[in-house]
Amino acid sequence: METSSTNRSAFASWLLCLLGVTLVVAMGLGHGSGWGRGVQRSGMEKRLAEQLPALGARSSYTSSQTCLSCHPDQHHSWMTTYHRTMTMRALPETVLGDFNGQTVLSDGLAYTVSRTNDTFWARMPDPDLVMQAVQGKKGGDLTRIPSVDLQVVMTTGSHHYQTYWVESPRLEGLMQTLPLVYLIEDQRWIPREAAFMRGPDDQERLVTQWNHHCIRCHSTGWNPGLDDRSGMLNTEVAELGISCEACHGPGKEHIAYHRNPFNRYARHLGSEPTDASDLVNPAKLDHQLSSHVCGQCHGVFMPNNDSAMDVAHKGVQFRPGENLHDKRYYIQYPKDPDDKERWADFQANPQFFAERWWEDGTVLAGGREFTAMSASGCYTRGKMSCLSCHSMHQAPPEDQLTPQSDANASCTQCHQEAEYNERIESHTFHSGESSGSECMNCHMPHTTYALFNAIRSHQIASPQVASSLEHGVPNACNLCHLDQTLAWTQSHLVDRYGHEALEMPLEHRETAASILWTLKGHAAQRAVGAWHMGWDVAQKTSGGDWLSPYLAILLNDPYPVVRYIAKRSLESVMGEKVPDYDFMGDSSDRQRTYQEIMAYYATNVSQRGGDGKLLLDDAGQIDQRTYRRLLRQRDDRPITIKE
Known part of the structure; x- marks a missing residue:
């Protein structure tokens, strides 16, 4: 764990690290880079794979496909989730946007989307030059940047909206954003800046590279692959999207062990102890460690100072079952006047907090549910975990809520007193059958914002x-x-x-x-x-x-x-x-x-x-x-x- 003195500088060091990675890439357009490619496929899929970050088994990771033979039910239920489809290769069956030749303006620049047979294309201002002008602080008139035709190679999102990525014209495997959003229900394109809550006079152009930002929560077994010598990102991922190993841990040793029939029989007969390569079942962890599995993405955090550059060079450091706080510094809104470390964070970065919390310290930004829950008494004094309400394998994909979570059972599994059950009207002063007696409507109101919606606060309060x-x-x-x-x-x-x-x-x-x-x-x-x-x-x-x-x-x-x-x-x-x-x-x-x-x-x-x-x-x-x-x-x- 870090010392307090190191934590106090965590904001500055991590933000500088991110900025440094971005600027190195933005300023280094003349450098070459080369690294392994993904699995070679024939025809269109082969060409597509050649433009993506390196895909496939890496280090101790394998892929969800290897889990299928032994765990078909779990694999099938995971296949229905939006976690699986968070990031995908851009194929006819995964692209939801209408690539019909329409031109959309994003911050005054024109983007035209089209389709040729089974491939998807964008005519757009050269994204490398836009990145260099914006992130490299070069400035200039962006409308004079020449347009290029680039193949759309990757998608993000499949629930409310979908966004798209193209490969840098100069840097292999660097995913540049197509700054448009396709609203799935509305079946229309909008500029990316219109999809987010940002000040109407905010002139900062939303220029993003997937490799060092989105990769951290939208892929499994990720590694940005920062090369100090070239300054380039040799990115590789075990799998696009959030797959089995993101929650259960790297599976290479587990699979090797269980492919040996003698090991399987020994385990079945109980004559062998659990092998050291066994994967993690979050449901069998204590409430904190199981929540850390979800918190690796659903939180406000940064790597600990001593591991920040390791993340850039080697990728994901956390493994399910570990204590997340050993690997990351989790940021909370300061409430205790004696918590000098948190107040130092706040005073050094007030805008950072304003963009994520209400002014009373309640989480405002969606996707930060672990941060919210971990500030709640149900978690700190009780045993509430993410799995108290959610399941990846026993719930519909909309919110991954277990059947009992739409009623009061999520709460009464712990709060078993009569006033919260058979005498609930004495507690709520509402009819027992009314929405006013639903625990979550009072204690988890929809005060968090994300994706054009108010969503339930996970900071349990009265x-x-x-x-x-x-x-x-x-x-x-x-x-x-x-x-x-x-x-x-x-x-x-x-x-x-x-x-x-x-x-x-x-x-x-x-x-x-x-x-x-x-x-x-x-x-x-x-x-x-x-x-x-x-x-x-x-x-x-x-x-x-x-x-x-x-x-x-x-x-x-x-x-x-x-x-x-x-x-x-x-x-x-x-x-x-x-x-x-x-x-x-x-x-x-x-x-x-x-x-x-x-x-x-x-x-x-x-x-x-x-x-x-x-x-x-x-x-x-x-x-x-x-x-x-x-x-x-x-x-x-x-x-x-x-x-």
Whole structure:
């Protein structure tokens, strides 16, 4: 383990290491590099393999295919997961995007996608020159960079959207991003910068190389392969995507052992102890070590200082079953005033924290579930693990939730007291059959953002208004009771649970919290608020006929992700009555759609006329004066979320 003094410099050293790898590649375009190729295939697949990082068995890794013969059921269930399809070769059966000759602008540069037989292509500004200009700090007019035709060789994503990679024209095996995103449900292309929460004035171009960044969580048995002499990346991976060995450990010795029939019989008869090469079953580890298996990707971390360059040179250091903290420095939001090390991290890198946490220390960025859970009492004082709710082999792929995880059984397996079971109404003050008595709706609200969605916080906590009042973090009560004020929530928490009553400003006594978040909140609040206005549970609790004016204004929000979420929620409120709308369209067109919806609402008003906390007059019309005043107070600080 590292000493405190070394940890204090962890941010700086790791960020410099990453920057150094990037700059070396960006500045070294004249250097050559060569390394082993992947498995040779005939025809198109052979040519494709030649452009990818070296694929196949390496070091102690083998591949998921070798697991199939002995573990067909587990292999089959894994095959259905989005973990398997996280990264794939670009083949007709894996490419979901419509390569139809369309041209899409990304930060002012033109990208044209097309298909020739079973191969996929992009005509794009030379990605090496773009990388050199952006990451190498060369600057210049990027629109003057010549375009090149490059084959799309690799995909990332298969659930919500899919992105694509091309090989560098000059550096073998270096995967350059095609900065477009294909939205699977919408069946459309958008520029990559529109798919992420980032400030509207953020001029930083999203130029990424897969080999030293995405590789760490989107492949198995990875090694960036930094060569100090050439400065190039001789990248190799055992397998694209998250496969068996990512969770169970390298399998080469295990397979060799069990291919010997005498060893198998001995194991079967119990006459031989477990061999030293045996793989790890996360379900048989303690709750911390099993969670570390997931935490190797689902966390905010960096390598320990003494291993940072080893990662760049040799690749993945962690093996399932090991203590992850021995290999990495896990970053947490500082809460203990005496934790000088964490506060030093925070003070040195405030923007780093702002891009991943709410201001009260609750995790904001999706994909960081281990970081969130490991800050929860259920993990630190109890025995909660990722496997308490999730399974890679016994759950549908949408969220990998076990059958009991959609109900309260995930929680009551530990919380067996009567007040959480047969007498749950005495604890929740809601009907036992209602959504208000579902543990996760109160203790794991959807306050984390990723992939155009609000997702459940994995930082288990009880509802309270202090964070909403002091830091603007949406609370579980008001995310379900969209039509109620923060003062209303506080009154119930004081009466029912003995919370301390805080001084409540006038606006929190007069106006529903959801309206304040959507009209005057910052972009993360607006995104979370808009998502909940489309949540069926909240609509059933709060009604939906008053929501359209608050979603309509978000159709012209400065952030594309907020506009997208608002449009989707508006469709759940208005159905087919939503006018034609393109969240990537011109501002004038988006404003016109807003006006059409407001005009429609004026003749189809809410039945809750006179409800002042919803800004409705007696006739059900919007109090335009207050509506516009709150809108003028919108928090326009730039928000970036590193999901």
